[in-house]
Amino acid sequence: xxxxxxxxxxxxxxxxxxxxxxxxxxxxxxxxxxxxxxxxxxxxxxxxxxxxxxxxxxxxxxxxxxxxxxxxxxxxxxxxxxxxxxxxxxxxxxxxxxxxxxxxxxxxxxxxxxxxxxxxxxxxxxxxxxxxxxxxxxxxxxxxxxxxxxxxxxxxxxxxxxxxxxxxxxxxxxxxxxxxxxxxxxxxxxxxxxxxxxxxxxxxxxxxxxxxxxxxxxxxxxxxxxxxxxxxxxx
Amino acid sequence: xxxxxxxxxxxxxxxxxxxxxxxxxxxxxxxxxxxxxxxxxxxxxxxxxxxxxxxxxxxxxxxxxxxxxxxxxxxxxxxxxxxxxxxxxxxxxxxxxxxxxxxxxxxxxxxxxxxxxxxxxxxxxxxxxxxxxxxxxxxxxxxxxxxxxxxxxxxxxxxxxxxxxxxxxxxxxxxxxxxxxxxxxxxxxxxxxxxxxxxxxxxxxxxxxxxxxxxxxxxxxxxxxxxxxxxxxxxxxxxxxxxxxxxxxxxxxxx
Numbered sequence: 001x002x003x004x005x006x007x008x009x010x011x012x013x014x015x016x017x018x019x020x021x022x023x024x025x026x027x028x029x030x031x032x033x034x035x036x037x038x039x040x041x042x043x044x045x046x047x048x049x050x051x052x053x054x055x056x057x058x059x060x061x062x063x064x065x066x067x068x069x070x071x072x073x074x075x076x077x078x079x080x081x082x083x084x085x086x087x088x089x090x091x092x093x094x095x096x097x098x099x100x101x102x103x104x105x106x107x108x109x110x111x112x113x114x115x116x117x118x119x120x121x122x123x124x125x126x127x128x129x130x131x132x133x134x135x136x137x138x139x140x141x142x143x144x145x146x147x148x149x150x151x152x153x154x155x156x157x158x159x160x161x162x163x164x165x166x167x168x169x170x171x172x173x174x175x176x177x178x179x180x181x182x183x184x185x186x187x188x189x190x191x192x193x194x195x196x197x198x199x200x201x202x203x204x205x206x207x208x209x210x211x212x213x214x215x216x217x218x219x220x221x222x223x224x225x226x227x228x229x230x231x232x233x234x235x
Numbered sequence: 236x237x238x239x240x241x242x243x244x245x246x247x248x249x250x251x252x253x254x255x256x257x258x259x260x261x262x263x264x265x266x267x268x269x270x271x272x273x274x275x276x277x278x279x280x281x282x283x284x285x286x287x288x289x290x291x292x293x294x295x296x297x298x299x300x301x302x303x304x305x306x307x308x309x310x311x312x313x314x315x316x317x318x319x320x321x322x323x324x325x326x327x328x329x330x331x332x333x334x335x336x337x338x339x340x341x342x343x344x345x346x347x348x349x350x351x352x353x354x355x356x357x358x359x360x361x362x363x364x365x366x367x368x369x370x371x372x373x374x375x376x377x378x379x380x381x382x383x384x385x386x387x388x389x390x391x392x393x394x395x396x397x398x399x400x401x402x403x404x405x406x407x408x409x410x411x412x413x414x415x416x417x418x419x420x421x422x423x424x425x426x427x428x429x430x431x432x433x434x435x436x437x438x439x440x441x442x443x444x445x446x447x448x449x450x451x452x453x454x455x456x457x458x459x460x461x462x463x464x465x466x467x468x469x470x471x472x473x474x475x476x477x478x479x480x481x482x483x484x485x486x487x488x489x490x
Contacts, residue, residue: 061466062462064469065418065422065461065462065465065466065469066422066458066461066462066465067422067423067425067436067461067465069425069426069428069436070425070436070457070458070461071458073436073439073440073454073457074454074455074457074458077443077450077454078450078451078454078455078458166329167329167330167331168329169329170329170331170332171331171426173331173429174426174428174429185329185331185332185335197343198335198339199339199340199343199344202332202335202336202339202340203336203340205332206328206332206333206336209327209328209329209332210324210327210328213327213328214323214327
């Protein structure tokens, strides 16, 4: 097979560039939203009210055991009357993109909540006593004593989840996403639709993802390591 | 379609048209559909993936095996690097792209037409293999050197040490993680719908196309079936972890 370099000619090259930008955007949005959701779920899991705590556990159990593709299919094609309600809504471009972000975030947030919880377990119990003696309330103890430490402990795993988010962005392929908001694989599929050859665009998409994953995980690892060394110093 | 018919179709799929079946390859997997195919691809992928994992783990080796001399050491190091490269490449590519690559590359590269379901098994064999390989490697590393040494001193042969000492101990620490890989593979087979393999999620979309009225019921059933299987398996993994990890520890301290 002679590898066609046509993938790097216009307009395909700019499609791929747009795809890379969208992949990074989806990754950033999903990571931010899943951190937020995961944070709330992990807070809920520590409060004294048993019902709220069970709600947090149920959330984690539900979303950890669902394949992202199936969750996305349910959100996009399953939620009733969705297509009728998009006209005149805040999302005139269709709900596919926001629902993609929502679906991927729901999936990841369950893992984030677990990571934060196991990070909270690593906080020495003496810290809580010290916070109480200093007069901190339960919420400020959580926010200024427990979470900063839990975050540092969980940083490597959270970085992993971020790389996972980037990989999961390819799940957008099962959705009818508009051409402008397609990520790398979607754009590769668009090229294949024009040229009737999948091999070259796919190999390029795989290479892009591989490079992004390697770069992202090495950067995140470095950040995690420097945060870890700060813990060592502070102890 | 009634609810019962929808459920039945989700479980076994639509019968494929006979001209789609390639007689040069196993027919049972080409005739399957729905949850049946999902579970078949998962279990075959895990079964063959175990061998891939063992091969990758052996090639990487431990620090002990790296000590050889001259050409042997160089060859071992090279094989270890190849195994590492292979593992990191497959782990770095999203499963969606990996499945598409295994589906679209064989024809332009080798000029062979292989049924999509067979290629799906191949894709998940490699995918499960790299993750299992990592687990095997760390599992066997967890077996303490002293135990192996004392077994050798007691006169056990190399194969006895492997099958009666190393394997039982390593298996206990590895079992929950192996089940975790099984759950991941089961969940990730849902991406096969993009290459037209008639697994459960693809079947659900087929039912939706044939009968748009019941779309919510179809997707709710799909969601529930995937969820309940993954949930039960994850409960099992937690149970094994609490049962066996404690057990393994006890054994390590007793002997």
